[in-house]
Amino acid sequence: MSIRVENIDKRFGAFTALNDVTLDFRTGELTALLGPSGCGKTTLLRIIAGLETADSGRILIAGEETSDKPVRERQVGFVFQHYALFRHMSVFENVAFGLRVKPRRERPGEAGIRRRVMELLDLVQLAWLADRMPAQLSGGQRQRIALARALAVEPQVLLLDEPFGALDAKVRKELRGWLRQLHETLHITSIFVTHDQEEALELADRVVVMNQGRIEQAGPPQTVYEHPANAFVHGFLGASNILRGTIRDGLFHAEGASLPARNIHQSGGEAIAYLRPHELAIARRPDPAGIPAEIRRILAFGALARIELVTLAGRVPLEVELPQRDLAGLALNPGETVHLMPQGVNLFPSAEAAILPKPVLAKAG
Amino acid sequence: MAGATSTLTASQRFESRSATRDHGVVRALLLALGLGFFVLFLILPLVVVFAEALRKGWETYWAALVEPDALSAIRLTLLAAAIAVPLNLVFGVSAAWAIAKYQFRGKALLTTMIDLPFSVSPVIAGLIYVLVFGAQGWFGPLLEGYDVRIIFAVPGIVLATIFVTFPFIARELIPLMEAQGSEEEEAALVLGASGWQTFWRVTLPNIKWGLLYGVILCNARAMGEFGAVSVVSGHIRGMTNTMPLHVEILYNEYQFAAAFAVASLLALLALFTLAVKSVIEWRASPTSTPGTRPEEPRT
Numbered sequence: 233m234s235i236r237v238e239n240i241d242k243r244f245g246a247f248t249a250l251n252d253v254t255l256d257f258r259t260g261e262l263t264a265l266l267g268p269s270g271c272g273k274t275t276l277l278r279i280i281a282g283l284e285t286a287d288s289g290r291i292l293i294a295g296e297e298t299s300d301k302p303v304r305e306r307q308v309g310f311v312f313q314h315y316a317l318f319r320h321m322s323v324f325e326n327v328a329f330g331l332r333v334k335p336r337r338e339r340p341g342e343a344g345i346r347r348r349v350m351e352l353l354d355l356v357q358l359a360w361l362a363d364r365m366p367a368q369l370s371g372g373q374r375q376r377i378a379l380a381r382a383l384a385v386e387p388q389v390l391l392l393d394e395p396f397g398a399l400d401a402k403v404r405k406e407l408r409g410w411l412r413q414l415h416e417t418l419h420i421t422s423i424f425v426t427h428d429q430e431e432a433l434e435l436a437d438r439v440v441v442m443n444q445g446r447i448e449q450a451g452p453p454q455t456v457y458e459h460p461a462n463a464f465v466h467g468f469l470g471a472s473n474i475l476r477g478t479i480r481d482g483l484f485h486a487e488g489a490s491l492p493a494r495n496i497h498q499s500g501g502e503a504i505a506y507l508r509p510h511e512l513a514i515a516r517r518p519d520p521a522g523i524p525a526e527i528r529r530i531l532a533f534g535a536l537a538r539i540e541l542v543t544l545a546g547r548v549p550l551e552v553e554l555p556q557r558d559l560a561g562l563a564l565n566p567g568e569t570v571h572l573m574p575q576g577v578n579l580f581p582s583a584e585a586a587i588l589p590k591p592v593l594a595k596a597g
Numbered sequence: 598m599a600g601a602t603s604t605l606t607a608s609q610r611f612e613s614r615s616a617t618r619d620h621g622v623v624r625a626l627l628l629a630l631g632l633g634f635f636v637l638f639l640i641l642p643l644v645v646v647f648a649e650a651l652r653k654g655w656e657t658y659w660a661a662l663v664e665p666d667a668l669s670a671i672r673l674t675l676l677a678a679a680i681a682v683p684l685n686l687v688f689g690v691s692a693a694w695a696i697a698k699y700q701f702r703g704k705a706l707l708t709t710m711i712d713l714p715f716s717v718s719p720v721i722a723g724l725i726y727v728l729v730f731g732a733q734g735w736f737g738p739l740l741e742g743y744d745v746r747i748i749f750a751v752p753g754i755v756l757a758t759i760f761v762t763f764p765f766i767a768r769e770l771i772p773l774m775e776a777q778g779s780e781e782e783e784a785a786l787v788l789g790a791s792g793w794q795t796f797w798r799v800t801l802p803n804i805k806w807g808l809l810y811g812v813i814l815c816n817a818r819a820m821g822e823f824g825a826v827s828v829v830s831g832h833i834r835g836m837t838n839t840m841p842l843h844v845e846i847l848y849n850e851y852q853f854a855a856a857f858a859v860a861s862l863l864a865l866l867a868l869f870t871l872a873v874k875s876v877i878e879w880r881a882s883p884t885s886t887p888g889t890r891p892e893e894p895r896t
Binding site for chain 2: 281282283303304305306308309310312314316317318319320321329330332333334378381382384385
């Protein structure tokens with residue numbers, strides 16, 4: 233089922249959680265709402281579920297206005313960050329809950345409930361835990377049970393609020409792959425909230441980047457990553473090196489180099505360049521398009537080696553990522569001066585950088 | 598390491614380490630002080646009650662309990678508790694629900710007002726009802742016109758009992774419900790449960806031990822209340838005397854054995870309350886369920 237969110241506003245006292253948000257979620261798609269904490273992503277999810285009411289605007293599920301529909305009639309599945317399993321019920325009863333509270337004429341018989349619950353427990357691969365209590369399960373198991381419980385009522389849409397937020401890194405990665413597989417089997421229109429850009433990019437069909445109650449950009453992961461609409465999106469999605477400079481003669485001048493840029497819209501003036509660490513090549517020979525920099529540290533473990541440098545001109549810290557094999561070929565040493573050749577420079581007007589929370593360097597590996 | 602220490606309580610761990618262990622003399626002194634106080638002020642009076650009650654033998658004891666005035670006092674006490682406790686149960690659950698799960702204007706005021714009966718002297722509580730419903734009170738003449746008696750009658754006693762036992766259940770539930778939050782209720786609603794189903798299937802099972810604890814304390818106070826009930830009762834034998842009032846009358850008439858016999862019933866109620874309370878605390882404590890919360894292996 234498609235979901236349409238129209239002109240949603242929501243305030244909590246003086247704080248604006250959502251500011252005129254309009255979005256479309258297509259049938260069968262898995263969408264990520266991505267943004268820093270406090271950007272309104274969870275509020276939006278809760279408004280779609282009906283757990284929160286918008287101050288103004290409309291929510292349409294499958295073209296039907298739902299703003300005044302009570303939560304229990306919306307047929308949404310909701311998965312909470314802290315699972316919210318019923319602590320006094322067994323795993324089986326937790327999953328059966330949605331079936332047991334149905335009005336009598338819709339409620340399946342005891343055998344029907346049993347069949348459906350075991351089907352769902354098989355789907356989340358936890359049938360052997362049916363008689364356990366939630367307190368006896370690990371975090372990852374609890375979240376899978378919570379998902380089975382949400383699916384029991386055959387929801388039209390599935391909403392997940394930071395579903396892996398309370399889990400540790402290893403389990404989170406496992407569950408991520410598992411959720412993607414599950415989505416491919418079921419194809420329920422799903423929206424999940426996350427502040428983890430890697431999770432959003434890896435898992436979603438479409439990523440919606442939010443900041444301060446507004447939508448900054450929406451699109452397929454690759455588009456959002458490679459063509460960020462503004463400085464915020466670039467800074468939030470993956471690591472970025474940031475250089476301040478000026479535009480002159482169609483080139484971006486910064487830190488002693490003159491760089492060609494992908495998107496020069498201004499004829500002159502100040503601008504800020506965003507450079508991904510893996511889009512910087514290291515050269516020994518000076519070049520007008522190479523930024524002179526000194527190597528501070530070389531972190532040579534894992535598939536990608538990381539090199540920390542500072543520019544010679546302004547002592548601006550930069551980071552470069554390159555495959556281990558290339559690093560061995562270069563035979564670099566700390567203290568050495570090299571020239572960094574950017575392969576893709578994204579320029580943004582310098583005013584935009586002000587909305588960035590902080591320069592995001594080496595945000596994730 | 599974690600498995601071994603988690604079975605110890607904080608005090609056991611504290612004791613097992615020489616760095617945090619107190620000096621032997623300090624320990625002995627504290628223990629002696631605590632236990633001595635306990636025996637002198639708590640155990641001794643309890644022993645005295647039973648000793649005095651049985652001094653003239655079981656026959657006198659029994660006679661004091663089955664005497665018509667005593668039976669009437671017992672009946673009235675049970676009646677007052679039977680009305681006050683269920684009413685406060687309904688009130689306590691709704692007030693705790695409202696305070697813990699909703700945001701509304703005047704919430705802080707409601708929270709404070711619930712404590713009022715704790716902070717006001719029970720005598721004042723009784724006098725309030727005399728002022729409102731008494732013969733010279735605001736509604737006195739009106740009620741008299743309809744031939745309704747509240748003060749110096751059973752309704753007054755019930756009202757006074759409700760007033761003084763008002764906070765017990767709400768006070769017990771508010772912190773519990775606030776700690777549990779409303780996520781489970783939200784989950785139930787999203788799964789299609791009605792408000793009523795959510796209450797019966799999710800909220801109530803989660804608060805049942807706290808609720809039972811509150812009911813037990815409320816009941817103990819309802820049966821044992823003296824001050825407020827004394828003011829509105831009028832002390833009419835066989836009519837408006839509750840057990841505590843009956844004990845006082847007997848005592849003032851120098852019928853010590855009979856007074857202590859009735860008092861021993863109240864003492865038994867207290868012991869029963871304590872026993873139930875410990876069972877509830879033991880059942881409700883998370884350490885009593887084995888194998889709680891094994892987390893996913895951390896790396």
